[in-house]
Each structure stands twice: as C-alpha cells, then as structure tokens.
Amino acid sequence: MSEYRPIAERIKDSRPVELRPAPEYLSVELGRCQDCGIPFCHAMGCPLHNVIPEINLEALHGRWESALYKLLETSPFPEFTARVCPALCEGSCVQGLYGEPVPARLAEYAVSELGFERGWIRPLPPLRRTGFRVAVAGSGPAGLACAFALNRAGVSVTVYERDRRPGGFLRYGIPDFKLDKRVIDRRIDLMEAEGVRFRMNVEAGADISARLIGDRYDALVIASGARRKRDLPVPGRELAGALFATDYLSAQNRVNSGEADSLPPGFSAAxxxxxxxxxxxxxxxxxxxxxxxxxxxVSQFEIMPEPPAVRAPGNPWPQWPRTLRTSSSHEEGCRRRWNVDTLEFLPSDSDPSRLGAVRCREVGWSSSGGPPKPVPRPGSEFAVRADLVLLAMGFTGPEETPLSPGGLAAPPGGALGDRIYAAGDAARGPSLVVRAIADGLECAAGVLADLASGGAVARRSA
Ligand SMILES: Cc1cc2nc3c(=O)[nH]c(=O)nc-3n(C[C@H](O)[C@H](O)[C@H](O)COP(=O)(O)OP(=O)(O)OC[C@H]3O[C@@H](n4cnc5c(N)ncnc54)[C@H](O)[C@@H]3O)c2cc1C
Incomplete structure (x- = not known):
C-alpha cells in the first residue's frame, strides 16, 4: 500500500503526496509474488507487458540493477508509470483474489529511482544513424515513447510540440502533487542527449505545413492526444465561474512551474x-x-452509480476491478455523490453574470436491455450553492487540427495514410499514460518496419 505525507502538511503545498516506498516494506511485499506459471499481471494486465514476476524477484533479492534492466526491456519511462499508473497489472495479480495484490507499481518506483540515483539510467545514443528522418507531432507520453524508440533505432527524430514545454497531459494535466515536473525534465534531458530534437511552440500542420513535413521527413507520427472536451450544454452554461477541468489544472501547473506569474481571473478556488x-x-x-x-x-458529483466496494459478479478476477476508488485527493476533503444529473447553472444573487448555484436531480438506471440509461427519480431535484464549477467529464476524441481535419480514427500504431501514422490518445481515444506509451512503441515498430521494407521511402520518391 502507498504511504502518503500527512494531510495537514501536504495540503499546504503542491509537492508529491506519495512517499517513496521503503526497502523494508518491499522486501516483505515482493516476497508474496507467486511467480505464477501464467503471469496475468505481465501477459494481460500490463499494456507494456513488463515481466513483473522477474522484476519483483530481482528486487526482492536486492539485485536492483538487474531488476532495472528487466524493467527497461519493455518500459521506456518507468518513472512516469511508477507515479501515475493505476497499475492494471495489480488488478490481475493472483494475490488480489483474496487480499492485497503485490505492489508492482511501488517496486517499479523503487527500481527506477535507484536507476537514476546510481547512474544506471543514462543517455544511450544510437551507435549509427540510418539516415531516415521522422517527425512526431505531440510530446505527450505517446509521442515521447515513439520518438525514444525510433531514435534508439538510429532514426533522426524531431518532435514538434505546440505548447511551451514537452510532456502533454503529463505536464499540463496531471498535478504536481501526483507527478513532479522535474521527473519529465530529467527524461527530456536524457532524450536530447540521445539525439532527439524538440521544437517547442510549433503546431505541426500550421506553423510547419504538412507539405513541408512531407518534404523533410520520411514519415510523420501524429501523437496529438484526444483533447476535444466534453461540455455540459445546460441552461446557464454561459455564466462566469464554470471552467473546463483541464484549463483549470493546466493554469495551476503553469503557475507552479513559473511559466505563468498568476492564475487567470476566476481560476482560483480560494x-x-x-x-x-x-x-x-x-x-x-x-x-x-x-x-x-x-x-x-469541495463536492464532486457523478452521474453514474457508486461503484461497489468489492468486485461485482460480472467483473471477476483477473479483469480490472471496477470498484470504488478513494484517491489521496478525496481523503483531503471532498463530499462525493453519485447518480446525480446536472440540470441548470443558476446565477448568483449578487451578480447575475456569475454562477451561484447548480440545480441537479438524482437518477436511477434502467437496465431493460441495451446500454443502461439514466432515469430521473421523481421529486429528487435539489440545488447546491457553487461559486466555481469544474467540468471534468472527459473528452469526446481528438481535436480537429490542420493535420487531422475531422479528427483521427486509426488503430493504435496503425498507418493512417501515406507515411502518416497515429499513436496514443489520438489513435485510440482518451486513455492512460501506460497505454499511450505502449502505443508509441508499437507505432515506432510499425514505422521502422515500413522504413526497413522501403515502403515509406519508395512512397516518398513516387
Ligand atoms: C487531468 C488529467 C489527469 C490524468 N491522470 C492520469 C493518471 O493519473 N494516470 C494515467 O495513466 N493517465 C492519466 N490521464 C490520461 C493521460 O494523461 C493521457 O491518456 C495521456 O497523456 C495521453 O498521451 P498522448 O501522448 O496520447 O496525448 P497528450 O498527453 O494529450 O499529448 C498530446 C500533445 O500533443 C500536442 N499537440 C496537439 N496537436 C499538435 C500539433 N498539431 N502539433 C504539435 N503538437 C500538438 C499537445 O499540445 C500535447 O502536448 C490524465 C489525463 C488528464 C487530462
């Protein structure tokens, strides 16, 4: 189990809340790994297929360097997943059948941090360059993983990023209290030392045209994320005081890093x-x-029902457990309600242009065949006072960009068209960091195969 800094202390700053796991804890916990004949954690749970039982065994016996190399065989950025992965592997751990799963994510945390501290993780530029050039649009985990793998294979890679600094939602979405941004900077420094070139504040398709990319590069990988925000088109939506969650989070991250001096007006919850x-x-x-x-x-409303405390019958092991999760942020203070639909944003009494309350209603769920539908509960309407509403209802897909008019729809790693590939959320829709990394690697393998077969180059000169 993770250990966190005390709430009274951590709530006053934006530093990471989770503590690095103690070796004594891991030496007990990793001893519970069964080294299963069929390791579901590795084969089914982890999108990167990390060889978790082997890593656990090496770490258990204090062979940290060996554990690290086993981890790096499949995982290019274990320092990211060690901090933000929901640990799909742990959902399919055999120990989780009757108790707590083996904490594979915390093992990854300890192994990867030792790797940096002891200098085992260092720049490894390719010995030879192939002469191929690839452009990657987007520097989130998918773009970074793709660039990393292509570069290690000797391809010259340029990452174009429209934002000021690389990382995508790692940097501008996930808060510092979950992921210290120095962890991203450390990795970018390594990648630059290995030869990856980063071009910031450049929107591929706009600041550099698709045609120019086509002339300069043998292939283009679109890793631009799935950032079309889901809105809540209810009456009163235009009132000041309702913000999209990612705008709100990114503003705070920019202040923390010194990129912005202060929050935009209306963005503070104080x-x-x-x-x-x-x-x-x-x-x-x-x-x-x-x-x-x-x-x-702080309150948090969700339209879906409250998940069960333990697995429902239709959600057996080794599937990912769809159970109630209480995050470190919830523990810091939050009233949570489920089965609540939002009907209207109401103006404040003192300023009719500003939000003052939200009208809601409870719903039940019909299960008469087909996907469940929310059914209003008669007489359940209520209003809550709210000065700031944060819309965190996810994303509906990739934005329309000059590179992808109409958005993208491609299988992860799949080629979209002539020398154009897509990876990560841009290809699969909104998902997880670990899946974005896995997609980036898979896409790189596809690009390399095409380059090696001469396909991409032949098409280039055609
Ligand atoms: C607030 C928040 C918290 C999250 N927390 C977690 C978590 O704890 N654990 C987890 O596993 N997942 C989490 N996720 C999901 C995870 O961050 C995403 O699934 C992941 O970042 C997707 O990676 P990506 O590389 O595909 O896209 P993104 O991270 O979205 O990166 C896309 C990048 O492309 C850039 N870009 C777009 N268009 C262009 C263009 N034309 N030219 C150049 N650059 C362009 C964007 O600026 C961006 O930097 C969270 C997401 C959010 C929003």
Whole structure:
C-alpha cells in the first residue's frame, strides 16, 4: 500500500503526496509474488507487458540493477508509470483474489529511482544513424515513447510540440502533487542527449505545413492526444465561474512551474464553494487542486452509480476491478455523490453574470436491455450553492487540427495514410499514460518496419 505525507502538511503545498516506498516494506511485499506459471499481471494486465514476476524477484533479492534492466526491456519511462499508473497489472495479480495484490507499481518506483540515483539510467545514443528522418507531432507520453524508440533505432527524430514545454497531459494535466515536473525534465534531458530534437511552440500542420513535413521527413507520427472536451450544454452554461477541468489544472501547473506569474481571473478556488462535475481521475485532480488553493468546500458529483466496494459478479478476477476508488485527493476533503444529473447553472444573487448555484436531480438506471440509461427519480431535484464549477467529464476524441481535419480514427500504431501514422490518445481515444506509451512503441515498430521494407521511402520518391 502507498504511504502518503500527512494531510495537514501536504495540503499546504503542491509537492508529491506519495512517499517513496521503503526497502523494508518491499522486501516483505515482493516476497508474496507467486511467480505464477501464467503471469496475468505481465501477459494481460500490463499494456507494456513488463515481466513483473522477474522484476519483483530481482528486487526482492536486492539485485536492483538487474531488476532495472528487466524493467527497461519493455518500459521506456518507468518513472512516469511508477507515479501515475493505476497499475492494471495489480488488478490481475493472483494475490488480489483474496487480499492485497503485490505492489508492482511501488517496486517499479523503487527500481527506477535507484536507476537514476546510481547512474544506471543514462543517455544511450544510437551507435549509427540510418539516415531516415521522422517527425512526431505531440510530446505527450505517446509521442515521447515513439520518438525514444525510433531514435534508439538510429532514426533522426524531431518532435514538434505546440505548447511551451514537452510532456502533454503529463505536464499540463496531471498535478504536481501526483507527478513532479522535474521527473519529465530529467527524461527530456536524457532524450536530447540521445539525439532527439524538440521544437517547442510549433503546431505541426500550421506553423510547419504538412507539405513541408512531407518534404523533410520520411514519415510523420501524429501523437496529438484526444483533447476535444466534453461540455455540459445546460441552461446557464454561459455564466462566469464554470471552467473546463483541464484549463483549470493546466493554469495551476503553469503557475507552479513559473511559466505563468498568476492564475487567470476566476481560476482560483480560494474561499469558494467548488463543485466538480465528473467522478473520474481528472475530477479527483481538481478536488486536490481546489483544496490546495483554499476552497471553502469541495463536492464532486457523478452521474453514474457508486461503484461497489468489492468486485461485482460480472467483473471477476483477473479483469480490472471496477470498484470504488478513494484517491489521496478525496481523503483531503471532498463530499462525493453519485447518480446525480446536472440540470441548470443558476446565477448568483449578487451578480447575475456569475454562477451561484447548480440545480441537479438524482437518477436511477434502467437496465431493460441495451446500454443502461439514466432515469430521473421523481421529486429528487435539489440545488447546491457553487461559486466555481469544474467540468471534468472527459473528452469526446481528438481535436480537429490542420493535420487531422475531422479528427483521427486509426488503430493504435496503425498507418493512417501515406507515411502518416497515429499513436496514443489520438489513435485510440482518451486513455492512460501506460497505454499511450505502449502505443508509441508499437507505432515506432510499425514505422521502422515500413522504413526497413522501403515502403515509406519508395512512397516518398513516387
Ligand atoms: C487531468 C488529467 C489527469 C490524468 N491522470 C492520469 C493518471 O493519473 N494516470 C494515467 O495513466 N493517465 C492519466 N490521464 C490520461 C493521460 O494523461 C493521457 O491518456 C495521456 O497523456 C495521453 O498521451 P498522448 O501522448 O496520447 O496525448 P497528450 O498527453 O494529450 O499529448 C498530446 C500533445 O500533443 C500536442 N499537440 C496537439 N496537436 C499538435 C500539433 N498539431 N502539433 C504539435 N503538437 C500538438 C499537445 O499540445 C500535447 O502536448 C490524465 C489525463 C488528464 C487530462
């Protein structure tokens, strides 16, 4: 189990809340790994297929360097997943059948940090360059993983990123209290030392045209994420005080890093009653951020039912357990409600242009064949006071960009068209860091295969 800094202390700053696992704890916990004949954690749980039982065994016996090399065989950025992965592997751990799973994520945390401290993780530039050039649009985990793998294979890679600094949602979505941004900087420094070139503040398709990319590069990988935000088109939506969660989180991250001097007007939760709409991880990040900003109270409403405390019969092991999760941010102070639909944003009494309350209604769920549908509960309407509403209802898909008019739809790693590939959320829709990394690696393998077969180059000169 993770250990966290005390709430009274951590709520006053934006430093990471989770403590590095103690070796004594791991030496007991990793001893519970069964080294299963069929390791579901590795084969089914982990999208990267990390050889978790082997890593655990090496770490258990203090062979940390060997554990690291086993980890790096499949995972290019274990320092990211060690901090933010929901640990799909642990959901399929055999120990989790009757108790707590083996904490594979914490083992990854210990192994990867030792790797940096002891200098085992260092730049490994390719010995020879192939002469091939690839452009990657987007520097989130998918773009970074793809660039990493192509570069290690000797391809000259340029990453174009429209934002000021690399990392995608790692940097501008996930709060510092979950992921210290120095962890990203450390990795970017390594990649630059290995030869990857980063071009910031450049929107591929706009600042550099698709045609120019086509002339300069043998292939283009689009790793631009799935950032079309899901809105809540209810009456009163235009009132000041309702923000998209990612705008809100990114503003705070930019202040923390010194990229911005202060929050934009209306973005601070200080002294405000905050309502987060959407019960997922992004919503939880808003809860933690609002409490750090000094919100007077924080609530989080979700339209779906409250997940069960233990696996439902239709959700057996080794599937990912769809059970109730309480994050470190929830523990810091939050009133949570489920089965709540939002009907209307109401103006404040003192300023009719500003939000003052939200009208809601409870719903049940019909299960008469087909996908479950929300059914209003008669007489369940209620209103809550709210000065700041954060919309954390996820994303509907990739944005329309000059590179991808109409958005993208491609199988992860799949070629989209002539010398154009897609990876990560841009290809599969909104997902997880670990899946974005796995997609980036798979895409790189596809590009390399095409380059090696001469396909991409032949098409280039055609
Ligand atoms: C608030 C929040 C918290 C999250 N927390 C977690 C978590 O704890 N654990 C987890 O596993 N997942 C989490 N996720 C999901 C995870 O961050 C994403 O699934 C992942 O970042 C997707 O990676 P990506 O590389 O495909 O896209 P992104 O991270 O979205 O990166 C895309 C990048 O492309 C850039 N870009 C877009 N268009 C262009 C262009 N034309 N030219 C150049 N650059 C361009 C964007 O600026 C961006 O930097 C979270 C997401 C959010 C929003």
């Amino acid at each position: 002294g405000k009653r905050v309502l987060v709409i959407g019960g997922g991880d992004t919503g939880s990040d808003c809860v933690g951020t609002a409490n750090r900003q000094g919100a007077s109270e």
